[in-house]
Amino acid sequence: MRHDHLITSKQLSRADIETVLDRAAEIDADPSAVADRHAETVLGLLFFEPSTRTKMSFETAMKRLGGDVVDMGSVESSSVKKGETLADTVRVIEGYADALVLRHPKQGSATMASEYVDVPLVNAGDGAGHHPSQTLLDLYTIRENAGLEDLTIGIMGDLKYGRTVHSLAYALTNFDARQHFISPESLQLPREVVYDLHQQGGTTGIREHESPEEVLPSLDVLYVTRIQRERFPDENEYQKVAGEYQIDAETLEAASDDLTVMHPLPRVDEIAPEIDATDHAAYFEQAHNGVPVRMALLDLLLSEQGGDGDE
Amino acid sequence: MSNDRDRHDGDDDHALRVSKIRDGTVIDHVRGGQALNVLAILGIDGSEGEELSIGMNVPSDRLARKDIVKVEGRELSQDEVDVLSLIAPDATINIVRGYDVVEKHRVERPTVVEGVLSCPNPGCITTGNEPVTSRFSVLEDGVRCSYCETIVRDEIASLIDT
Numbered sequence: 431m432r433h434d435h436l437i438t439s440k441q442l443s444r445a446d447i448e449t450v451l452d453r454a455a456e457i458d459a460d461p462s463a464v465a466d467r468h469a470e471t472v473l474g475l476l477f478f479e480p481s482t483r484t485k486m487s488f489e490t491a492m493k494r495l496g497g498d499v500v501d502m503g504s505v506e507s508s509s510v511k512k513g514e515t516l517a518d519t520v521r522v523i524e525g526y527a528d529a530l531v532l533r534h535p536k537q538g539s540a541t542m543a544s545e546y547v548d549v550p551l552v553n554a555g556d557g558a559g560h561h562p563s564q565t566l567l568d569l570y571t572i573r574e575n576a577g578l579e580d581l582t583i584g585i586m587g588d589l590k591y592g593r594t595v596h597s598l599a600y601a602l603t604n605f606d607a608r609q610h611f612i613s614p615e616s617l618q619l620p621r622e623v624v625y626d627l628h629q630q631g632g633t634t635g636i637r638e639h640e641s642p643e644e645v646l647p648s649l650d651v652l653y654v655t656r657i658q659r660e661r662f663p664d665e666n667e668y669q670k671v672a673g674e675y676q677i678d679a680e681t682l683e684a685a686s687d688d689l690t691v692m693h694p695l696p697r698v699d700e701i702a703p704e705i706d707a708t709d710h711a712a713y714f715e716q717a718h719n720g721v722p723v724r725m726a727l728l729d730l731l732l733s734e735q736g737g738d739g740d741e
Numbered sequence: 742m743s744n745d746r747d748r749h750d751g752d753d754d755h756a757l758r759v760s761k762i763r764d765g766t767v768i769d770h771v772r773g774g775q776a777l778n779v780l781a782i783l784g785i786d787g788s789e790g791e792e793l794s795i796g797m798n799v800p801s802d803r804l805a806r807k808d809i810v811k812v813e814g815r816e817l818s819q820d821e822v823d824v825l826s827l828i829a830p831d832a833t834i835n836i837v838r839g840y841d842v843v844e845k846h847r848v849e850r851p852t853v854v855e856g857v858l859s860c861p862n863p864g865c866i867t868t869g870n871e872p873v874t875s876r877f878s879v880l881e882d883g884v885r886c887s888y889c890e891t892i893v894r895d896e897i898a899s900l901i902d903t
């Protein structure tokens with residue numbers, strides 16, 4: 431990797447992705463080998479929006495590399511409440527930390543913040559924008575379960591507001607995956623994302639559907655996201671589509687035995703609990719993969735400090 | 742373009758509507774109705790005492806109807822001219838000194854425009870209180886915010902930061 435910051439999955443080449451995933455696999459196989467690798471290193475956690483899991487996952491990753499974290503705490507208790515700008519906050523915390531992780535409700539916040547700091551900055555979600563470290567752990571999970579070669583994936587649910595979906599779709603264009611996007615019409619992929627996917631050369635492998643039925647049998651992976659009731663202008667509209675996008679044992683009868691079911695979690699009722707114990711379920715494993723993948727990511731970003739980036 | 746009448750249609754045929762200037766810039770072949778947006782993009786509103794002549798919806802050979810903007814005492818920079826291309830892609834810029842056109846050029850589309858347009862996405866970081874200058878990359882058929890990535894194809898003039 432030759433990036434100072436990780437802002438969007440669009441900046442990741444196939445080689446970059448493979449570097450992170452390979453490193454994650456090494457760490458996963460022998461975590462003790464990296465236990466002191468980043469002793470003395472401090473990671474700054476700037477979460478302007480609650481996200482316990484992502485935050486804990488980064489915190490765990492840094493500590494397992496021998497480092498520590500500083501946490502600005504909740505927005506309510508911080509100087510943000512007093513009206514401090516993000517640009518000021520990141521410049522202050524940069525003085526305490528060797529790298530920063532930013533979650534912020536505004537789109538483009540990570541891009542802007544990265545213009546103010548010299549330490550590596552990882553975007554852990556910018557509004558409806560991007561969430562690239564989630565994408566890396568999704569890719570890791572896909573590689574472990576189904577492989578990234580010759581992949582047919584269905585991505586289902588709220589494709590409009592789902593930043594994890596957008597990030598994953600961009601990254602998968604590196605692997606020529608066949609991508610089937612399944613959603614109610616009102617929650618289709620934003621046209622801008624479709625535009626980008628075409629720009630990235632993903633034109634052949636992108637299809638949009640309103641129902642999972644026709645594509646389910648052909649899928650290697652089904653990536654389910656939560657349809658948020660509050661996104662619908664009226665309850666009736668929600669009720670019409672809600673049932674269509676829930677996965678249970680009966681739905682999966684039409685699927686391949688090898689189908690891997692993923693979900694970025696938390697889920698509500700998109701995946702019935704009866705799936706949890708089957709070989710299809712990979713969502714808890716997916717969540718656990720966040721730690722080795724973020725360890726690998728931090729290791730690669732921090733190890734480039736002081737160098738000129740040439741490899 | 743080489744048509745003599747066309748080249749002069751602003752200055753001669755419609756002399757009564759848009760008077761000649763001595764020193765300054767004539768922006769010709771602006772799409773009909775866009776003259777006020779051209780002034781907005783240039784940050785000219787007359788409050789500095791600038792002497793302006795504006796012709797709107799003047800008949801033209803090249804465009805069915807065109808606008809002309811004449812700014813006395815001010816020569817546009819290349820940057821300003823480039824930004825004009827977003828709303829006036831056919832415009833010709835004439836720099837006038839002593840009543841003579843001393844330079845004449847076409848606008849060129851820049852790859853990036855900074856500090857000119859404001860992002861229409863209320864969820865964009867540039868719409869908050871941050872000390873950030875708006876930046877848009879110029880696409881073939883629109884502009885795109887460099888921060889939130891929103892693409893705007895129509896109504897670019899309405900984004901002009903005034």
Ligand SMILES: [Zn+2]
Pocket residue numbers: 538860861862865866867886887888889890891
């Ligand atoms: Zn924007």
